[in-house]
Amino acid sequence: MSSTSSQQPMILRVVVTDRARKLKLSSRPVSADALINIIKEQLEIDVDFTLQYEDPDFDGKLISLADIEELPQKAVVHISLSQDSSSLASTEVFSDFSSLERLSRWPSGTFLVPTFAFDVELKLKDGNAEYEKNNKCLKLTRDLKHDILEKLASTMYGFKAYPSGKEIAMAAEALVAKHPCLKEAGSETGYSGWTNSLMFKMGNYRTKMRRAGCQEVTANSGKRSRFHPEKESSHSNIKKPKRAEVNFLPNFPQGQNPSSLEQLRQTIVQEVKKTERNLPLIQKMMETTFPLRRQTIVMSCPPVIELLDLWPALKIESEVYAEFRRIINQNxxxxxxxxxxxxxxxxxxxxxxxxxxxxxxxxxxxxxxxxxxxxxxxxxxxxxxxxxxxxxxxxxxxxxxxxxxxxxxxxxxxxxxxxxxxxxxxxxxxxxxxxxxxxxxxxxxxxxxxxxxxxxxxxxxxxxxxxxxxxxxxx
Structure with missing residues (x-):
């Protein structure tokens, strides 16, 4: 190593799991192991790991860092957590389970109208051509309107179980913009009727999902009815996302039940107590037990101190960020x-x-x-x-x-x-x-x-x- 390069300062962007930190070094470390020790000390990481860096010679592809001289003065390095074979075996137990039902939030721009069934698309194509030629709207049959509303409701439910009136209107507006033959001649906006129909269809679709056992809407069943007039109003104390939560109350992963997830919760508690925690294993178990945790939090609303006793991993900074990502799908x-x-x-x-x-x-x-x-x-x-x-x-x-x-x-x-x-x-x-x-x-x-x-x-x-x-x- 030349004395000139070793004395030059370095600026690193250190990426670990779901966060990144900036690290300034007054000089180049003597070796890759020395850099690892510096990162451990500066970022307070208490587990073993290796380093990879984004190589500018290969369009930013990740390369394992073996020689410290290969690292540019200004570089992005990625931490790769080391795991022994037993840890890998433990982690693989949970690899097939995903507790996240939604992977994206409601679109911030124009609502993307889905592709309908083949026969529906053919009718809309002919209708759009006729509208463009003669400015004549398509005459909807009951079945055609049902198919359109059902597909739209399914797509909207994929983003939110309880979309707001504004969001429903956004979907209706996008529908008539893509298929102008569906515009309503007697409506000021051209889609007011579609907005009303979608509101009712979303209610029916939630009922359908509730009967299928979807936890997010089942939580709001059992309200006042003709047979149970003593219960609270159907419009009171509705448990639904209010701050852009994407995965608010997900179902249990396939093959899991409250008993099996409770056993995992107890395993998490024991793992967190260890001096040398297996953070990848904790994160995987927290991912799998996410529905059980949300059910406890949303349905029972226990005190914070009691929740943290049940789920002590939420005292770990990286797990707080991971939990936010599970709920919001955002870093x-x-x-x-x-x-x-x-x-x-x-x-x-x-x-x-x-x-x-x-x-x-x-x-x-x-x-x-x-x-x-x-x-x-x-x-x-x-x-x-x-x-x-x-x-x-x-x-x-x-x-x-x-x-x-x-x-x-x-x-x-x-x-x-x-x-x-x-x-x-x-x-x-x-x-x-x-x-x-x-x-x-x-x-x-x-x-x-x-x-x-x-x-x-x-x-x-x-x-x-x-x-x-x-x-x-x-x-």
């Missing part, structure tokens, strides 16, 4: 930090402008950066972050705190070294535990959810809409 830390970086300059400008207009810049900063009591009262705290500092630290901004603890329902549940990571984990746990946003922090969490993460961003409160308008001016 939480990557999306959060990317959007925060994009909006941060404008956010700082807006804050300075607002503070200067009121003439209370110093007071505003003091309010944001104020010191809290060294022994704060946690009783009654729904969610929050507790900063623990050294006794001699008197700075209003704590760049190197001892730790940042996530507080939920008055209990410290997990601690992290950085404030930003603690906030992201707290947000992920709110989704994982199916918690409501605390009223005083609703705008903060809705800003994170709807503006930074783009989840259910269609309708914003007035304050957030104004802020988003200001942010979008310079994006």
């Amino acid at each position: 939480l830390p990557n999306t959060f930090y990317a959007e925060l970086d994009r909006h941060l300059p404008r956010l700082m400008t807006i804050f300075r402008q607002k503070a200067s207009k009121t003439g209370e810049t110093a007071n505003a900063l003091a309010e944001i950066l104020k010191n809290h009591d060294k022994q704060p009262e946690l009783d009654g705290v729904a969610v929050g972050l507790l900063t623990v500092i050294n006794d001699h630290d008197s700075s209003p901004v704590h760049y190197e705190p001892v730790k940042i603890s996530v507080v939920m329902e008055s209990d410290e549940v997990v601690s992290l070294p950085r404030f930003s990571d603690a906030f992201v984990v707290m947000f992920g746990l709110i989704y994982a535990m199916h918690l409501k946003y605390p009223k005083p922090l609703t705008n903060t969490f809705e800003f994170t959810q709807k503006i930074l993460l783009g989840l259910e961003a269609g309708k914003l409160p007035p304050r957030l809409q104004t802020l988003k308008n200001d942010l979008m001016i310079h994006v």
Whole structure:
């Protein structure tokens, strides 16, 4: 190794499972093993792994890192967790089970109309040709309309069991845009009747899925009826996604039942207690037991501390992110930090402008950066972050705190070294535990959810809409 190359600084993007971290090195490590030790120390990884890097000579294809000299000064390295044969055997037990029923959210742009049955497509093709030639709409038979609505309902259910009225209208609009022969001459929009029909069809389709045993809609059965007038109203306490959850209440994986999943849960508890945890095995078991966990959380709503006793793996940062991905199908830390970086300059400008207009810049900063009591009262705290500092630290901004603890329902549940990571984990746990946003922090969490993460961003409160308008001016 030349002395010149060894003294040059390096910038690495380290990718591990579902997150990525930036790592700056003052000089090139002496070997690949030395780099592994540095990554273990800097990123606090306590398991063995090997490294692969994206080789620019092969269009970014992954290459195993054997010689440190092969690594570019600015590189992307991927961590590949090592597993012994027994761990692999244990992991393979769960390889056939997938607890995720949905893999994508409702489309943010135009709704993609599905391809209908062959005979339906032929009739629509002829109808569209006639409409283009003579501006004449297709005369629908009862069977044809049923087939169209059934296919649309099935496609919509693949995204959401309970789509909103706006989303149903989006699907109806896309239908007549793709097949103009289906436009309604007596409708102002051309698709109002289709919207109403789809609303009723979705209700019928949910009934069909409930009879088939789909847990997501079965959870809302057993309401008030003619034979049970004492039960709650059919429109009250509906358990359905309200914050863009993709997999809200999935069914058990094929071949699994509550008893078998409970045994896996107990195995997870024992694995988490070990000094050297098998993280890939834990993640695989958490994936398999996801439906059991969601059923407990959504249907029973136990206290947070009780949930974490049942599922201690949710105290692991990577598992919080994995759980968020299971629920939302989104990489939480990557999306959060990317959007925060994009909006941060404008956010700082807006804050300075607002503070200067009121003439209370110093007071505003003091309010944001104020010191809290060294022994704060946690009783009654729904969610929050507790900063623990050294006794001699008197700075209003704590760049190197001892730790940042996530507080939920008055209990410290997990601690992290950085404030930003603690906030992201707290947000992920709110989704994982199916918690409501605390009223005083609703705008903060809705800003994170709807503006930074783009989840259910269609309708914003007035304050957030104004802020988003200001942010979008310079994006």
